[in-house]
Amino acid sequence: MKLLKKLSVVLAMLVPLSSYAEQTEFKLAWSHYTGWEPWAYANQYGIVDKWADKYGIDIEVVLVNDYIESINLYSAGEFDAVTATNMDALTIPAVGGIDTTALIIGDYSNGNDGIVARDAESISDLKGREVRLVELSVSHYMLARALDMNGLSERDLTVVNQSEADIAAVFLTDDKGAVVTWNPPLQQVRNAAGAELLFDSSAIAGEIIDITFVRTDSDERFKKALVGAxxxxxxxxxxRGKTASDAISFMADQSGATVAEFKAQLKTTAMFYDAQSAVEFTRSPKLAETMDMVRQFSFDKGLYGTSADSPDFVGIEFDGDRVLGSKDNIKLRFTSEYMSAAAEGAL
Known part of the structure; x- marks a missing residue:
């Protein structure tokens, strides 16, 4: 019996190893955003390769200039991981049936997203006007929150869908423009003549979260390598010192900003530079409260599809086995497991 038990343990250990051997090449998609520019640096300066080599795998880091397209490609199986916000990961891959895990809580927007308009001094001045944004993204969520906090609703204005790539250029040529966007485009429109920042994400701190997501069933080596890098x-x-300043300079250049502009963007980005701070944020009850608001907004906007009869259609799991929504259809997972391993030096 003891021999059989030992044999079963050995076989159990061999099963995951054999499945790991099936895939050794992985791909991460990222798009330009202050809090995601570090992936460009980690890729360019061999940090990703170093951690991939440690685990005997290859990782390709790919810049996708269209943010929503990067998530669509991830959902379609073109990538194993993607950078996205908490809301967009819920409404695109998770609602689409892709079991997705928040691997790295990188930051939350603390002024990095904003509502900017010409010929306006407050949110109430948007009444009756067109407001351009990436429709059904976190920009849309922030607009809804700003309107609600100022006694208005979307019925009081007209939302116009505008791609992230074009939103700054369109605003710069519109004398009566009004947009909702994030950095770096936000910085461009804020600096335009006559532009006024009416609202930014610091008013809803901790609600727009920037995350590196992976497929939940991804290879453990891939997950650990990404976190380590x-x-x-x-x-x-x-x-401090030259290495740090060179890194910031590289990221600024990659994002199309000056060093001063990039540092200004970092000031409005609540970066979790150490893993333990990200662990604490992930374990906080506030995260579930935020996701409850996000899922309600998403359902109200029809982002759950026609087959969903309530926000409970998709389950969202948190540390401590807490679940919002269906426990039988968990598709979005927040875990501190891998960040905690990083904090403990256990990767």
Missing amino acids: WYETMAIMSG
């Missing part, structure tokens, strides 16, 4: 990069970014 990320926090090595965070240590460089938050350090």
Whole structure:
């Protein structure tokens, strides 16, 4: 009996190893955003390769200039991981049936998203006007929150869908423009003549969260390599001396900003430079409260599809086995497991 038990243990250990051997090449998609520029640095300076080599795999880091398209490609199986916000991960891959895990809580927007308009001094001045944004994205969510906080609703204005790539250029040529966007485009429109920042994400701090997501069934080596590479990069970014300043300079250049502009963007980005701070944020009850608001907004906007009769259609799991929505259809998972391993030096 003891021999059989030992044999069963050995076989159990061999099963995951054999499945790992089936895939050794993985792909991460990222798009330009202050809090995701570190992936460009980690890729360019060999940090990703270093951690991939440690686990015997290859990782390709790919810039996709259209943010929503990057998530669509991830959902279609073209990528194993993607950078996205908490809301967009829920409404695109998770609602679409892709079991997705928040691997790295990178930051939350603390002024990095904003509502900017010409010929306006407050949110109430948007009444009756067109407001351009990436429809059904976190920009749309923030607009809804801003309107509600100022006694208005979307019925009081007209939302116009505008791609992230074009939103700044369109605003700059519109004398009566009004947009909702994020950095770096936000910085461009804020600096335009006559532009006024009416509202920004610092008013809803902790609700727009920027995350690196992976497929839940992804290879453990891939997950650990990504986390290891990320926090090595965070240590460089938050350090002092030439290495840190060179890293910031590289990221600024990659994003199309000057160093001064990029540093200004970082000030409105609540970066979790150390893993433990991200762990604490992930374990906080506030995260579930935020996701409850996000899922209600998403359902109200029809982002759950015609087959969903309530926000409970999709289950969202948190540390401690807490679940919002269906426990039988969990498709979005928040876990501190891998970040905690990074904090403990256990990767």
